[in-house]
Amino acid sequence: MTTRNLPLVAMLTHSAALSGAELLVARVAAARVETEVIVVLGEHGPLESLLSGLGVEHEVVALDPSVTEHAADAAGGLLAKGVSTLRSTRALARRLRDVGADVVVTHSAKAHVYGGLAGRLARIPVVAYVHDVVGAAGASRANTLVLRAALTTLPAARIANSRTTARSLGRSGPAPAVIGCPVDLPDQAAPSAPGPFTIGMVGRLTRWKGQDIAVRAFAAARALGLDPDARLRLIGAAHFGTDDHHAAELHTLVTELDLTAVVEFRGHRQDVDAEISACDLLVHASRRPEPFGQVVTEAMALGRPVIAADAGGPAEVLTHGEDGLLVRPGDVDALAHAILRLAGDEQERNRLARNGRHSAARYATPHIVAQIERVLVSAAR
Structure with missing residues (x-):
């Protein structure tokens, strides 16, 4: 717990690229009121600069490169990299205990696996924030099986960004809270764009x-x-x-x-x-x-x-x-x-x-x- 007596949330994503889920992490972390947040990345990348600019505490717990590589078979690939995944999971669990995290939030397919395991190993409650449809076209059967198993057994709670995503989780595991993605709403609409349509x-x-x-x-x-x-x-x-x-x-x-x-x-x-x-x-x-x-x-x-x-x-x-x-x-x-x-x-x-x-x-x-x-x-x- 922090000096403000607010729960410390460790938000995990294996990627430091500026993609949809990572941008959401930054937006939520910057706008939190009832929690303290530390964002834990699995690699260095442009997300670090964005978080710094927003004043969001963050650090990199470098994962084995074989874990952070951006392959389409994200979660399933971790199963084939058992030793590397286990090593990364243990290192992350130690760091989560050291920072005093009260809850761990996983924000990517790989993080749902290694981050969920790390949270369990550290005896810290895990919340899986699911941004992608599980079993979407293009995902391998192995990827879907591993991801679904992780999302069913590891988290204490789940958040889905839409009803579509929630349905893809199946009926096993904690009932997901369906919460849409935040958007900054300016006071007025942007002025009309000049030039051709x-x-x-x-x-x-x-x-x-x-x-x-x-x-x-x-x-x-x-x-x-x-x-x-x-x-x-x-x-x-x-x-x-x-x-x-x-x-x-x-x-x-x-x-x-x-x-x-x-x-x-x-x-x-x-x-x-x-x-x-x-x-x-x-x-x-x-x-x-x-x-x-x-x-x-x-x-x-x-x-x-x-x-x-x-x-x-x-x-x-x-x-x-x-x-x-x-x-x-x-x-x-x-x-x-x-x-x-x-x-x-x-x-x-x-x-x-x-x-x-x-x-x-x-x-x-x-x-x-x-x-x-x-x-x-x-x-x-």
């Missing part, structure tokens, strides 16, 4: 995120009469060294569709809010159900209308026709017509944007962090 898409350049679907839909919308000066802005980069081939394919597709003058590859950007604010419309086009889809609520909070795939978290956040538009995942034609509909109707864009800001208030950071802290404080007792 711009459609934005934010996300890692990986196939399941569907940037190619957005590119094809943009091309189809142009063929149907979209202003030829309109732009498509892709914000994000290939991560973890596994998506470079897909990024190259996207560039090739843009060239083949003769869109190089109107499609912008913005790469990774620190200030995503500024990038979204520079757009008139945000598109989300994931092929498979998104666990939550933080970029959707971020755009809503900034007063930008959203078109999203009708699956997973975004389908729980948005009500079609009221605070955004939903289209069938992977349906290029439906997305093209939705783009064309909003591009040609400023009044409709403004209506959806106003309603979207109202809906985004449900996920305002203070409100969501209070819900999270209630779970953590309860687990620490």
Whole structure:
């Protein structure tokens, strides 16, 4: 316990990259009220600078490189690296005891395994904060089995970022608290973006995120009469060294569709809010159900209308026709017509944007962090 007599929460993630779960860790840690927080990373990386800038206490308990490598088979791979995983788990358990953690929160598939084991070894309650759909397409059977076993047996409590994620956990284990992701809600919507009509898409350049679907839909919308000066802005980069081939394919597709003058590859950007604010419309086009889809609520909070795939978290956040538009995942034609509909109707864009800001208030950071802290404080007792 700390001098303020607040529970000390150790938030664990194996990665120090600036991805969705890691950004959430930073946001929650900076906004906590009823707890003290230390973020424990398994590697060095850009998340350290972000945490420092926010004044969040953090440290690196360096894991064996074979544990932190960013492979798709995240949790299952730890089973094959038994000795390295055991060594990392013991080192982490010692450090958790040394810092006096009252509760451990795991924030990634690998952390659910090694962090959950470390918490148990240190006799500290574990809360699994699940950000991804367990057993999603692309995950190996071994990965799913190991992760599901860890999430069932190790934590004292679980948090899921959506009903979609909660359902993927199955019926065994502690009943998950469904708590959406926090979003900073500015006092006013971002001012209108100058220049040509711009459609934005934010996300890692990986196939399941569907940037190619957005590119094809943009091309189809142009063929149907979209202003030829309109732009498509892709914000994000290939991560973890596994998506470079897909990024190259996207560039090739843009060239083949003769869109190089109107499609912008913005790469990774620190200030995503500024990038979204520079757009008139945000598109989300994931092929498979998104666990939550933080970029959707971020755009809503900034007063930008959203078109999203009708699956997973975004389908729980948005009500079609009221605070955004939903289209069938992977349906290029439906997305093209939705783009064309909003591009040609400023009044409709403004209506959806106003309603979207109202809906985004449900996920305002203070409100969501209070819900999270209630779970953590309860687990620490």
